[in-house]
Amino acid sequence: MADFLGKVKQGIDKGVTVVSVKSKEIMEVAKIKNQLGTLREEQERAFLILGENVYQMYMQNGFNEEKIRTKCEMITLLGSQIQEREVNLAQLHLRAEVALGKSFCTFCMAELSVGAVFCSRCGEKIAELEKH
Numbered sequence: 001m002a003d004f005l006g007k008v009k010q011g012i013d014k015g016v017t018v019v020s021v022k023s024k025e026i027m028e029v030a031k032i033k034n035q036l037g038t039l040r041e042e043q044e045r046a047f048l049i050l051g052e053n054v055y056q057m058y059m060q061n062g063f064n065e066e067k068i069r070t071k072c073e074m075i076t077l078l079g080s081q082i083q084e085r086e087v088n089l090a091q092l093h094l095r096a097e098v099a100l101g102k103s104f105c106t107f108c109m110a111e112l113s114v115g116a117v118f119c120s121r122c123g124e125k126i127a128e129l130e131k132h
């Protein structure tokens with residue numbers, strides 16, 4: 001009976017950990033997705049403004065290259081901020097999975113089976129990578 005209760009308790013402890021890891025992940029993911037939404041809207045608006053400006057220049061028979069360049073750089077900057085957050089999202093997910101006891105190949109990100117020495121997808125040696 002004590003053995004049975006011990007197993008139940010173990011299960012509950014594990015459950016709490018899974019829930020807290022998952023809820024933390026969900027909260028952080030929501031925050032980043034919110035930022036992503038804002039950045040994408042800003043980028044969309046920047047594209048529209050660029051298009052309007054270029055059209056106005058066309059109508060006035062004079063392309064202001066400096067002005068176009070500045071707008072393009074702005075769009076590129078927003079793009080890299082978007083990309084950064086997309087990477088963050090992937091990392092967050094991976095970190096939560098690791099916290100739940102899973103391990104991943106640091107080379108190709110494939111999930112590793114317990115005790116594996118080589119990654120089954122890319123063949124990367126795992127023993128060396130686990131020092132990190």
Ligand SMILES: [Zn+2]
Nearest residue numbers: 105108119122
């Ligand atoms: Zn791999």
